[in-house]
Amino acid sequence: MTRRNALGGEAFLAAALFALVAGSGLAAEAPGARAWSAAEYQARLDRLQQRTKAFYELLERGERERAAPLWPEIEREIASLGDELQERLDQMRQDVMDRDGDLEELYRSSRWREPEIMSLVVTYHLAWVRYQGAQLAGDAARRKDLLQKAVRGFSQFLLVNEVPEIYAESLYGRGLAFLDLGETAKAIEDLEAATQAGAPAVAAKARGALEEARRRTAGRAAPAEKGPEQLLARLGELVPRAAAGETSAEKDATALARGLAARGGPWPARVESLVLEKLG
Incomplete structure (x- = not known):
């Protein structure tokens, strides 16, 4: 973002x-x-x-x-x-x-x-x-x-909701920050609110991050001590296996790619670049 x-x-x-x-x-x-x-x-x-x-x-x-x-x-x-x-x-x-x-x-x-x-x-x-x-x-x-x-x-910016776009963006930003801090419950609360704040463009972005937060809560995420660089490396290992038709690898690669992209900033571009590189 x-x-x-x-x-x-x-x-x-x-x-x-x-x-x-x-x-x-x-x-x-x-x-x-x-x-x-x-x-x-x-x-x-x-x-x-x-x-x-x-x-x-x-x-x-x-x-x-x-x-x-x-x-x-x-x-x-x-x-x-x-x-x-x-x-x-x-x-x-x-x-x-x-x-x-x-x-x-x-x-x-x-x-x-x-x-x-x-x-x-x-x-x-x-x-x-x-x-x-x-x-x-x-x-x-x-x-x-x-x-x-x-x-x-x-x-x-969350004390009042006079301007839906600013309110939603602030919920989204705080949710992303909570997610990176490992405070997943707070992240989910903010990201859910961002999807319902009356700003469709923000809601679309927040849903991707919300999916990642829920995935972590459900225990399907990589261990908490792993940072995004390690997760990106793991994605690089999974992509060729997914391309070869390995169902479990495809599922894990998709979840990792979505979670990394939801971080915003350079991550969507880095995920895309890695996938293209691994697929040749």
């Missing part, structure tokens, strides 16, 4: 997130409100979105070696931008509280909503970058940390 496939483009994401936080109208700015360059921050966000798009395109083409060095810096810069936006929101809230002002008026104002919308976009990107980064991380502890952070990021 890549960000590029998630919502059909950054323009839709920004518009949908705007709808998520939009109220009945913009309140007038408070007299003497501190100027804030939304354009400057938007330009930074646009540049980061272009870089994340290039990163996801590499993954879609299966170019893991080229993608691997890119994501750590992208993650750091997105996280840094998110921290700056959150600091601004916190400071504005504190300023209003210090003068015993109206927080609801602040929340309706454009000076609040502009950084809030950007913060939501950043949080969404960061969750997916961390999930995809976990697929490339060689260190087990680092991988686990990234997946746990991705879970927390996706969870922020």
